[in-house]
Amino acid sequence: MKVLFLTRSFYPNIGGVEKHVLLLSRELLRRGYKITIICEKSDSKDLNYELFEDIEIYRIPKLFKNKKINNWYYLFGKFNLLKNANIVHCHDVFYWYLPFKFLLPFKKVYTTFHGYEGDNIPTKRAIFMHQMSEKLSNGSICIGDFLKKWYKHHPTFVSYGATALKKSNSAQKLNKNNLRAVFVGRLENETGILEYLETVVKLKKNDYKIKLLVLGDGTQRKQAVDYSKLNKLAVTFKGFVRDPEIFLKKSDIIFVSRYLGILEALAIGKIVYALYNNEIKKDYLIDTPFRDYIQIASSSEELSKKVIWDLKSQDEVKKRLQKGYRWASLQTWEKLTDTYETLWNK
Secondary structure, three states, X not given: OEEEEEEOOOOOOOOHHHHHHHHHHHHHHHOOOEEEEEEEOOOOOOOOEEEEOOEEEEXXXXXXXXXXXXXXXXXXXXXXXXXXXXXXXXXXXXXXXXXXXXXXXXXXXXXXXXXXXXXXXXXXXXXXXXXXXXXXXXXXXXXXXXHHHHHOOOOOEEEOOOOXXXXXXXXXXXXXXXXXXXXXXXXXXXXXXXXXXXXXXXXXXXXXXXXXXXXXXXOOHHHHHHHHHHOOOEEEEXXXXXXXXXXXXXXXXXXXXXXXXXXXXXXXXXXXXXXXXXXXXXXXXXXXXXXXXXXEEOOHHHHHHHHHHHHXXXXXXHHXXXXXXXXXXXXXXXXXXXXXXXXXXX
């Protein structure tokens, strides 16, 4: 069976959706599917066409300033790819396929909604686009239950992603004089990098010696670096890394507020702290099956108190981690691929 994925970004780019589509594609290939990807070209050095691990990748070049016109023009040129696919599955970008829904009315098309736009409450336009995409799809998957409330979705399935990471060796007793932390995510307002750094400052003032490794990049990098220097924090900025597992396993605690990062941290038995700075992000974190396995806070003040409580209550933390690990270990790529297959055959 031929499956065509439409996604804004794909390998070699790093990100949650990119990893989701790549590892899903690998499992589908193992099951005998033929996988084709159409994504946007993010760098002039990217190839327009590439065969990677038996995955055909077509990258859309920038020909017109208007992105919609640019992508529709390209897809019309690749009409046979759309026509010959048994399944077309959009990852957040159903509007790419919109003209072809009417040109190929009987073609099966599905959508996965991976999250929300930026760090703001959804606009009426964003809600309309989500609802239109869902109504014109033959079925859908929402990554997170919060999408039902904020975008009024009625998905066929709800998922929180998957992980292949395995639990590391038994965690050592946490030491306030040598606490190793990792931040995972983009250095943007929505991920709360500056609030996490403020948390480190508050812990430092309470005589907690913490070394922080930052895995990610973004528009707030300079601000974060300057803040760290000003407050004499032991912070290393590593940038994006393709395989963060080695760094996560060496850590004691992990600062992360996106599903994939949380899932991977729980799967290796690490303490997770997640911040929210608006109501949609709050629901994003709280309306989940893993909310009781992580520490969720709305400010650096609240988060620093939770870190201190955990360090003083390590027996309770151990029980929480065991429950989190048991849940995360069940979220496999095989299970997620089963969900996609069930969706397509429903």
